[in-house]
Amino acid sequence: MSANWKANQRRLAPWLFLAPGLIMFLIYVIIPIFQSMWLSFYDWDGLGAKTWLGLENYRELVDDDAFYTSLKNNVIWLLLYMISVPAGLLIAIFLNQTIGGMRLYKSLFFFPFVISQVVVGLMFSWFYAPNFGLFYNLIEWATGTGIAILAEDKYVTYGIIAAGLWPQIAYVMILYLTGLNNVAPDQVEAARLDGARGWKMLWYVILPQLRPATFIAVVVTVIGALRSFDLVSIMTDGGPYGSSRVLSFYMYEQALSEYGYRMGYGAAIAVVLFAIMMVFISGFIWKMWRDETER
């Protein structure tokens, strides 16, 4: 035993250290993924017996308008959420100055990320609320008729995304601020001697050095957009008439909400959402892998 251990110690030690994490990951992430996939072939109300349906849930999904609404909204979320990356960069650069009291301003800008998404959602739903909401009254004052953003199927998703962007921009900003700390001053100086200023400086000198920060910012933004659940749930509950649903919310609604308990169908939606996430996740992993092997 001890001879064996000595011989293989270097190979075994990392696995031993990884074991607690791996076991947790296996129990709470990997196994449930396969369980969900398995469940998506059944009809189950969470109480009675399961009935095997085969691909019936997926067939229904293809023919389900609500599913397409959710999918479309997810795409809108993904695209518009990306605004937080340049916006966060802009604010980070703006805040990356040495002026008295800058720490205070930085913390104020970071503040929305610290408060809970639920609180953000509540604040924005009051902001948009008909009759007393600030935004509603502003629109009413400017155009004569107020618009209740959260009651209009055309605007509701954008209204929620705007609420989501507020903390997300702050998050991206903090990522860039730390990135900016690591920008090499000598390179900036050299670029300045060579006459680089303004946009050119930003594009050719600063941004390339911020690439790790940009990568993380994009990753967290994509993930944030795909798992946008809390804001939808708090602000509209998927309404009006389901027009602000996203896949994660629709999954919850079908599987776990008051009128749902179609576990199989919810699981099928989860599998689709997982497939979409997988596209991004494998992209990210592939990039990280490439970066590490290049080094």
Place this chain on the structure above:
Amino acid sequence: MVRFAKGTTALMVALLLSTAANAQQRVVKYNADYDPIPLAAMEALIADFEAANPDIDVQLNNFDHEGYKTAIRNFLTADAPDLANWYAGNRMAPFVAAGQFMDVSDVWEANGLGDSLASAKASMTIDGKQWGVPYTYYQWGIYFNRDAYKAAGVEEPKNWDEFVSNCEKFSAAGIDCLTTGTKALWPGAGIFDYMSLRTNGYEWHMDLTAGKIAWTDQKVKDVFAQWARIQPYITKNHAAIDWQDAAALLVQGKAANYVMGNFAVGTFKEGGMTNDTLGFMVFPEITPGLARAEEAPTDTIHIPAGAKNVEDAKKFLAFVASADAQTKWNNAQGQLPVNKNSTVNSEDPYLVAGFEMLSTATGGIAQFFDRDAPAEMAKAGMEGFQEFMVKPENLDAILERLEKARQRIYK
């Protein structure tokens, strides 16, 4: 001295007995979902029950009302109490079908509940057995602001046509004729239920919620055609507000009518309305000559199949079903007792009106759309109603969607 000794012995004996009783108390665990006022009422009821049955200790475990709907599914299977709150009609069907509720027909039999709770027996019966005991219900109807009626110079309508023409006058006066807040969807279903009950009658409405009628049927379109007449006068943006926000509109006189359940009276009165300004009327007749049906959701108590102390739980059910207990609880809460031998608080004009309305409803008593129809259909339907009230032009698409859902759900 002798007397004193006797006294102490008696005291000692009494003390011993009471501790002995404490030691032998049998526990009944009761999971419920009460708001503060009904909670206090139920605690008072439990105190009465325990006074009458000193050997039983009812332990009330109160949940948040919305959270309870999810929690019940967990605790029924994982850690069943001896009693649990739920609702009548189709809402209890999944639990009955899954064998999670206990058949309590014997409680009905032994206490003559088939007679005293006759009005709710049908909604408690599945497969010819009773699965719980109803203890309260409340009427739905139109609550209105008399000041708004005065401001628009309008009289109480006697029929649907008058209601609709009133709406035009309210509109001219800048008042929403009908208000609602459908963010949580269900308030819209109250309007639909009444449109449906008044247009095509109780039997038809029950067939519709039971999935026997196609949503693309002409008679469904008739219902929506009537609804379309008042659609322009319903509060705009109702999809973004909760029912309490709409209640505020009624209180402020910005809206005239509100199709609501009697539980809203408390909210109206908190907002400053009094018995003089808050009016109640039966939903007006649409199709002449139809037997009048009403909506009155019933709240119930059940014994989970996994209950440990069934015998005492049944005792409690029998107690809750009794006329006195129902009188007491419902007077405290401002709702209607199901037991026909109970009395209604005669000081409360809304209860008196509701009791009168329900006891003369010859057409029948519906539970509510989300209790009469299965959960999935209820959800799809309520979304459709909300969409219709915002975009009536989408009606055909909505009905087709509902028909598709019906064919899938009622297989």
